[in-house]
Amino acid sequence: MRLAEMEKRKSYLVCIDSDGCLLDNMELKHKECFCPAVVNVWDLQSVSRYAREVWEFVNLYSRTRGTNRFPALVRALELIYARPEVQERHISQWDIAALKKWSAETDNFSESALASFIERQKDAAAPDLRNALRWSQEVNANVRHIVRNIGPFPGVREAVAALHEFADVVVVSSTPQEALIRELDNCGILNDFDAVAGQESGTKSICIRTAMRKGYDPDHVLKVGDAPGDHQAALDNGCLFYPIIPGRESDSWRKLRETAAGQFRAGAYRGEPMEKRLDEFYTVLAETPSWQA
Secondary structure (H helix, E strand, O other): HHHHHHOOOEEEEEEEEEEOOOOOOHHHHHHHHHHHHHHHHHOOHHHHHHHHHHHHHHHHHHHOOOOHHHHHHHHHHHHHHHOOHHHHHHOOOOOOOOHHHHHOOOOOOOHHHHHHHHHHHHOOHHHHHHHHHHHHHHHHHHHHHHHHOOOOOOOHHHHHHHHOOOOOEEEOOOOHHHHHHHHHHHHOOHHHHOOOEEEHOOOOOHHHHHHHHOOOOOOEEEEEEEHHHHHHHHHHHOOOOOOOOOOHHHHHHHHHHHHOOOOOOOOOOHHHHHHHHHHHHHOOOOOOHHHHH
């Protein structure tokens, strides 16, 4: 069920991210689907080593982890082009000004939104916008071809069941809706949720706001995610945040089920318990690339 069609049944709401949070697919997608498409479509073959290092830093190991694909692409290309090792090789660099502008101004980061924007521009559409669309399409083709046999992290189903005892539980993700539904269904957890919202529904912040308009108090809303963007979406809506810490996913889900869910229900999670989790979360995410240290 899509988020807009969901009816409020309980007084609490939990919004959970998908990739790298519910599903153990984050590294597979970025290393085998996103990054090869970056190298291929943006002509980075001769600097693929450095492109891969940048892509993984931006999307897996730093405080921009979990950023939507298009802003992440802008950030990665800027970092790639700025590396001395890349500049020494005098590769041809794309002008990404139009892509950067669109990414800064749009409130819908979906592939379809970019395609519609390009169509409205007609022949005046900048080459970098068309290339970004081609890259996104190649990423999606890679995902359909490669991503399978993926399951939820250990402890996910038990934690979601515990949350469902008192809360409506939905998936709020920046993954395309079609891929999101397919992946949740393939690993048997699609029906564990009351609604599913992919990138076509808007940013995570917008999706949470849409759900909250159904009548949930901010202190009764919890965002669960593995990226700073999930935290920001919670801040944007004045609700609570529980981090699934990269590299400690199973333990994070266990602690959510055993401790944090009860604190959330009792109104005792905001404050010291949440701040302690946030400290642990941000400690594992780098701020500065290793090659700039």
